[in-house]
Amino acid sequence: MASVGSADRPTAVVLGAGGFVGRNVCAALRATGRPVAAVARRPAGLPDGCRPVPFDVARGDPAALAAALAPLRPGLVVNAAGALWNVTDDELTAGNVTLVERLVRAVEALADPVRLVHIGTAYEYGVHPDDTLAETLPARPVGRYAQTKLAATRIVTRAAAEGRVSATVLRIPVALGPFIPAESLLGGLARQLAAHPAELRLPPLDGVRRDLIDVRDVADAVLCAARAPRLPPVVNIGSGRLVPLADTVDALIRIAGTGANAPEIVRGPAPAGRRDAGAGDRPLDIGLARREFGWAPARTVTDALHALWGSTRVPHTSQHHT
Template sequence: MTVRKVLLFGASGYLGREVAAALTSHPGGAAVVRVGRSAPDAAGWVRHDLVTGGPDELADLLTTTSPDVVVNCAGRLDGTLAELVAANVTATARLLDVLPVAAPAARLVVLGSAAEYGVVPEGVAVTEDMPANPVAAYGITKLAGTALVRAAVGAGRLDAVVLRVFNPIGAGLPDGTVLGRAASAVRSALGVPGREIRLGPLGAYRDFVDVRDVADAVAKAALSAVRPDPVLNVGSGVAVPVREAVGLLAEAAGFTGRIVESDPVPARSGAVGWIAADLTRARLSLDWSPRRDLRASVRDLWSSAG
């Protein structure tokens, strides 16, 4: 079996690290060239920034590495409008501009987001064909990137797929997410008398998916011999109250203090009260389903944060 070469952008990030591990352990394996803005001076790593690097530099990288697959795990959750557009739209556009010329046979895998859907009917798992009406700049920019990929695939310019990732959790979760903030707050509060943490409202329902399951889906999309559908949901398929997930985190940490829901509603997703992924298409297109449960994912999150 021929080992496929994968060029992985954002390889040093939270998702990128797990994706690299999933690719290298996939049956048949993959030769992964890791790309990052601050890549180490080590074999198998290349330094490149999709936001600040020019198209000629990107074309040279693609021509030199000659990848079978390009995976983009880079992006931004927060920042100014200009920063979000640059990281989530312009970076994708640069790949779509350069790939058909520099590596026309390569498959492109891009990470989208559940935030693209916006407010959805409560109790109805969202399918990839449901209307997308994001409520904040992050979701708007992720949807714009997805739309560009859809258009390129529809025009026959390249083989590409967007994986709409719901709420990935696990070891190394950054503070920019609700459970990442909760873990950081619990860690600080454990050494303080009269322990108490303050978070935003926790009544919303979210679809939490283990980061390793996300990485497995990326590896399957990257290395599948069959061309995947252009947009696929990657989640657990279950909506869980955020309050319940935070409770599991407190349990894992041995935190018995008060959890006060007094901080402002997060702008990125505060208007969305309920969301869960319909995974039918991912199962059919990738033969993928999530394998880890929420409690185990939360334990892993605390093991790394605590």
């Protein structure tokens, strides 16, 4: 169990530490020697080395959360939590909006200065005709998931603009890498290949292109945001280019090494209620991240797929939150 942070190594608090993004953020923070505390409803499934802080942020009082955080004297709070897979509209609101409202109020109430890094999504932009998605574009999301994430972004950026918190929002596209959930496209396909390598059921992917980022590069961006002298309200963290998803699936099949015979492809319908409803196929403009954070993606899609496949064969609990 991690100890409370010292003056030279203040504690980093991570919400959603047991999820896909949060788990990798914790690993990156721990690699720097920083104490990490994980705020979660249940202590089970948290990454090794994290100090558990049992608390249900979506239901708890902000003052009570501030009281739980105060003894840790955190210098950084990362929100990688949120409702994402197999949830109702009410659960999306609770996990993506109410949780962030209460977190911001709790961080604001802490006596010592704290930096807040919130993980947003590129789906907040919606469809634009521009060649790339820059932070200056208006956000006009269509799907309920993206709408609730935009509401959270506005809560964070408003608090920062009013000087109530020091905060930034990292907007990420489709993330790949170790411990990706089974509910995601590539995570589900990897588990199919591990369990039944002779057959692969695919939704329609013809012409579908997405900006893909290794989740470990996202974690590195969190570290950059934690130490940046200036914090833009919103920063894109992506690869800056589009990749055909069909090609990505082919690469995963090769990495899985299913033998001399390629799996039989069974075409199925598109899943209902996709979280990327209304998202266009435009890459993120990552110039601001380069200029303000000195950040750039260091890993390729192939790197991410190798890590994804490696973690698929390691038993772990699937998470339903970011």
